[in-house]
Amino acid sequence: MxxxxxxxxxxxxxxxxxxxxxxxxxxxxxxxxxxxxxxxxxxxxxxxxxxxxxxxxxxxxxxxxxxxxxxxxxxxxxxxxTSSISILRNRPLSSKGSGSTQYDVVQIMPQKISLSLRPGDQTWFGLQVRQVEDYPVDLYYLMDLSLSMKDDLHTIRNLGTKLAEEMGKLTSNFRLGFGTFVDKNMSPFSYTAPKYQENPCNGYKLFPNCVPTFGFRHILSLTDKVDRFNEEVQKQMVSRNRDAPEGGFDAILQAAVCKEEIGWRKEAYHLLVFATDDVPHLALDGRLGGLVQPHDGRCHLNDKNEYSASTKMDYPSLALLGEKLAENNIFLIFAVTKRLYVIYKNFTALIPGTTVEILDQDSKNVIQLIITAYNNIRSKVELSVWDHPEDISLSFTATCQDGRPLPGLRKCADLMIGDTVSFNVSVEARGCPPRGADHSFTIKPVGFKDRLEVVVDYQCDCGCSRTAQTNSSICSSIGTYNCGTCHCEPGYLGARCECQEGEASSMYLSACREAEGKQICSGRGECSCNQCLCYESEFGKIYGSFCECDDFSCARHKGILCSGHGECHCGECKCHAGYIGDNCNCSMETSSCISGDGRMCHGRGNCVCGRCQCTEPGAFGDTCEKCPTCPDACGTKRECIECRLFNSGRLADNQTCQRLCKDEIITVETLKTDDPGAVLCLYKTDNDCVMKFTYSEHASGTSILTALKEPECGGGTDALTVLLAVVGSILLVGVVLLAVWKLVITVHDRREFARFQSARSRARYEMASNPLYKQPVSTHFVETDFNMYGKSYNGGVH
The missing domain is CATH 3.30.1680.10 (ligand-binding face of the semaphorins, domain 2)
Structure with missing residues (x-):
């Protein structure tokens, strides 16, 4: 209201x-x-x-x-x-989806309305959407069977039974199907030499046997007999292609459009799980193999349930893939390894209704992955518009669980199954369409079969036109009387067609001036029979009582009149709904400014003309989501880690935790910090443990948080223990130092004493050879010469 x-x-x-x-x-x-x-x-x-x-x-x-x-x-x-709204079909919303009345389950209200729109007149209507409980689910498991997935194939051999048990907790009506893919069996995508035709693994020592390469093979139609799934999986063998990318997008399209072969039910949620460990081939890649024909978006399964056009048409484009998935109400779940997460996350922004989850190397977490993705899908509602007429402007205001209107948004998240959300839709017709054009469009939640049909009737005709009179006497019998005025035959003028073109007089000329001293017909027309006949212009239309107006003299933006978002009336831009400004270049739409955490410009800027103007120093990005230098970066992520993983912190008891914390959180046993683009954050918990996590921001605006499963905790300590430990350590170090000093001195003394004893020993046994030792008795020889009895003697005396 x-x-x-x-x-x-x-x-x-x-x-x-x-x-x-x-x-x-x-x-x-x-x-x-x-x-x-x-x-x-x-x-x-x-x-x-x-x-x-x-x-x-x-x-x-x-x-x-x-x-x-x-x-x-x-x-x-x-x-x-004036514009008006009529509700044509308004069945109440259902509360459950199971049972015999599941064909009559209603998840959107109303179901059909009629709009009577006057151009330029903005009107509103409301709708409600509810995710009903126990709704049937069809899940088709599409698996990459290239050689690198051989471990994964072994892991899922009993997937059917386990998955049925887990899904049975969410719905009582579950069906499961299975299909596989590799790549196009042609060069350069696969090995084409004769020796590889029957066995592409020929000569490969690690895995010598595998089946021939194929594009897509439908194995098991959707069934509630999950044992069949296990049987078919156990029969499968891996194959081998040549290049790294796979032909998965070919397989996704066939699984989406081959409704009868796959067995999709109209009254069920359609989940397509795409499991792979590599990137996909995209449109135009097929030209490498000479495939120039674009994909036609049709089903091409032969009698063997194999994709027969694999070597005839190019890979499908992202736009075609998104169109066919939405057309068949299919939720696509990318189950990919961690190194591919960012690549496939970017795909989800281009393909509505898709999610991405991280698959372990051997697919051991695939069941939990599917359950998580299913709960994520059921926790949000997003509206899409089909067959939108170009001359109708729509703007949405979402009212989610907190009851607060969110202008510019057409989706709600963090919902519980059974919650009801509402949307107000503003509608404005910008003009009158050509007669015979289709005047209807459809609003439907992404992935739902339910929809709101909107039939549009344009108020472009006046009621008085139904009683128009041709050759009326009121119009001098030479004109048509319509809605109080005469529309004269060519060559006649005047309110009652009383004048012929070319008649002029001073009385008539004075009536053709806007004011005294002004030019006749503003210099852009001729005065004839009391009226101004405006000249034609190659730029547009000149009009007005005195030819004073035109539709081309308004302000422009980038060379476009009124920015293309308004109409020029007599020199002034009349902006369409949702735009303001002298040249209508400023959009009032704020949805493009809403960041992934639900805040306007990530809380770091203002939304001006539909674009974020960042005010936080260092912040940049379309929604100011990137800010490496912001001091609160780790603090903001910390609150999300606490509330999402441990249900603690400031946001633990706040319902906005899930709404504000949209980042993908990955838990690991050991935190690696070798990623140069990741920021390492640490904080101390209440029980004195240390929590570590990293976050990285990517070009798509998404953030990935990698956190430890549990904080790193040590034993508790007190002050006395610490004091005693410190004193004891000091004493111990002192004693050790004294002991070392004593040991060094003792060793040194013993070495000196040993050296002394050695010297003494040598002195005792080598005394005769000591040059300093002298005998106590010395002998000296003295020569004498004397003569006795006439003889001479020479001798010595000692």
Whole structure:
């Protein structure tokens, strides 16, 4: 109700502002008929009373409704259509999806409405969506069977039974199917030599036997007999292709469009699990093998349930893939290894209704992955618009579980199964379509079979036109009387077609001047029979009572008149709904400014003209989501780690935890910090443990948090223990130092004593050879010479 009041207040306010400025866009327009008057502005009305405006300009019949009444136009002659809404089908929402009435399950209300729209007149309607409990689920498991997936094939051999048990906790009606893919069996995508035709692994020592390469093979249609799934999986063998990318997108498209072969039920959720460990081939890659024909988006399964056009058509484009998945209400789940997460995360932004989960190297976590993805899908509702007419402007306001209107958003997240959310949709027709054009469109939640059909009727014709009179006597029998005015035959002019073209007089000329001293017909027309005939212009239309207006002299943006988001009326841009500014270049839409955590510009900027202007120093990105230098980066991520993993912290008891914390969180046993683009964060928990995590921001605006499963904790300590430990350590170090010193001194003394004893020993046994030792008795030889008895003797005395 408040939306209706707001729209009415805006219309009245706009009318008052125009009147206050002295600008009456109705009378200053070019309207010479009722239909032209209604197109000028939704507040303009037309007086079809015959005698009204006699002697005045024809455009005087086009005015505000209250002005027309003041000037004497009876209310029954005033043409003033307004937009209206009629509900054609409005069955109540269902609460459960199981049981015999599942074909009548309703998840959107109303189901069909009719809109009567006057161009330029904005109106509102509301709708509600509910994710019902125990809704049937069809799950098709599409697996990459290239050689690198051999370990994964062994892991899922009993997947059917285990998955049925887990899904049985969420729905009582579950069916499972199975299909496989490798790649196109042609060069350069696969080995094509004769020796590889039957066994592409020929000569490969690690795995010598495998089946021939194939594009897509449908193995098991959707069935509730899960043992069949296990049987078929156990029969499979891996194959081998040549290049790293796989042909998975070929397989996804066939699984989506081959509805009868796969067995998709209309009254069930359609889940397509795509398991691979490598990147896919994209459109135009097929030209490497000479495939120039684009994919036609059709089913091409032969009698062997194999994709027969694998070597005839190119890989499908992302746009075609998204269109076919949405057309068949299929939720695509990318189950990929960690190194491919960012690549496939970017794909989800281009393909509505898709999610991505991280698959272990051997697919051992595939069941938990599917359950997580299913719960994620069921926790959000997003509206999509089909067959949207170009001349209709739509804007959405979501009201989710917290009851707060969110303008510009068409989705709600963090819902519980059974929750009901509502949306207000603003509708405005910008013009009148060609007759015979399709006047309807559809609004449906992504992945739902339920939809809201909207039938549009344009209020472009006046009721008085139904009683138009040709060759009326009122129009001198040479014109058509329609809605109070005469439309003269060619060559005749005047309010009653009383003049012929070319007749002129001073009286007529004075009536063709806007004011004394002004040019006749503003210099852009000729005066004939009391009226201005405006010249034609190659730039656009010149109009007005005195040719004073045109539709090409308005402000431009990048060379485009009124930025392409408005209409030029007499030198002023009349902006379409959702745009403002002198040249209508400023969008009021805020959905592009909403960041992944649900905040406007990530809380680091303001949304101006539909784009974020970052105010936080160092912040950048489309939604200011990137800010390596922001001091609170680790702090913000910490709150999400606490509330999401441990249910603690400031957001633990706040329902906004799931709404604000949208980042993907990966838990690991050991944290690796070798990624140069990752930021390492640490914080101390309440029990004195240390929690470590890293986060990295990517070009897509998404963040990945990698955190330890449990904080790193040590034993508890107290002050006395620490003091005693420190004192004891000091004493111990002192004693050790003293002991070392004593040991060194002792060793040194013993070495010196040993050296002394050695010297003594040598002195005792080698005394005779000591040059310092002298005998106590010395001998000296003395020569003598004497003569005795006549003989000489020579001798010595000792």
């Amino acid at each position: 408040w939306m209706w009041r707001a729209a009415l207040c805006c219309m009245l306010l706009e009318t008052c502002l125009h009147s206050a400025r002295g600008l009456n866009m109705c009378m200053s327009g070019s309207a010479t008929s009722c239909e032209e008057c209604l197109l000028i502005h939704p507040s303009c009305a037309w007086c079809a009373q015959e005698e009204f405006g006699r002697g005045r300009s024809l455009t005087s019949r086009c005015d505000f409704s209250q002005n027309l009444q003041k000037r004497g136009c009876e209310s029954r002659f005033i043409e003033f259509p």
